[in-house]
Amino acid sequence: MKPSITLGVLCALLSEVAALTCYQCAAGTSQTCTNTETCSAGSCASMTVNAYAGGIKAEVADLRACSPVDQCISGSMNFGIARSTISTKCCKTDLCNSQKTPELNTNTTPNGKQCFTCEGDDCTKQLSCGGNEDRCVKATATVSGQTVTTKGCASSSICAGDLSAQLSTLGIGLNCCEGNLCNSAKSVGQSVLLLLGSLVSVLLFH
Incomplete structure (x- = not known):
């Protein structure tokens, strides 16, 4: 099971829009991101997505790409049996999205x-x-x-x-x-x- 409704969100968030050179990849937990892309406007983004099923972490995604600044969001979605968190950091210099973004605080109070x-x-x-x-x-x-x-x-x-x-x-x-x-x-x-x-x-x- 890959409980992440927000994985659909990621595709929209990481569209090409910046006049920068940014890292572009969907890396696993042990992979290094080396691919790059040139964008026409906006910023570079690093996004970490965690998915939970029954309170247990079931999936982690580490994404890098171009993104409009107004779509550099952090938050969570909870559908009962599955909950996902998104943590995004944007920057505006070439290849500035080299580092993985720390995961969002998983406060479920x-x-x-x-x-x-x-x-x-x-x-x-x-x-x-x-x-x-x-x-x-x-x-x-x-x-x-x-x-x-x-x-x-x-x-x-x-x-x-x-x-x-x-x-x-x-x-x-x-x-x-x-x-x-x-x-x-x-x-x-x-x-x-x-x-x-x-x-x-x-x-x-x-």
Whole structure:
């Protein structure tokens, strides 16, 4: 299982936009990033993504690429069975994104926010958000012609307008709202694992 809805987010974040030479790669934990790319505007970015399943770290991604400064976000998304954190650092000199960004603080202390989440086809379950997750979210993607939906909590930075617009061009819908349980209890969910798998594919092959 690769529990990271935010892997779809990464593809949108790390698009080519800067007049710089930046490192560009998706390195594993023991790999060295040596590939570079030339960008037309913006900044270089280093991003660390951690994915957790049942509170246990299940995946780590270390990404380097060009990125607009306004998309250098840090935050988390929590879908109950899976939670992912993104930590990004941007800079504006050639090859300045050589170092891995430290992972985001994994504070999961409940903050009083409640959102609906999906377990299988049942999206009436309630989830306690943690840390700086101050928004409810509904994420959708199309997998083999079928729309897959999952729900949960997210940091407000994940819900940035420019990021959501870029995700829509990749066939990924991300809808955020502010009130408790504002992301609807209607049971439209499918398997969250299908959705997560499709987002991994977007990152790897886009």
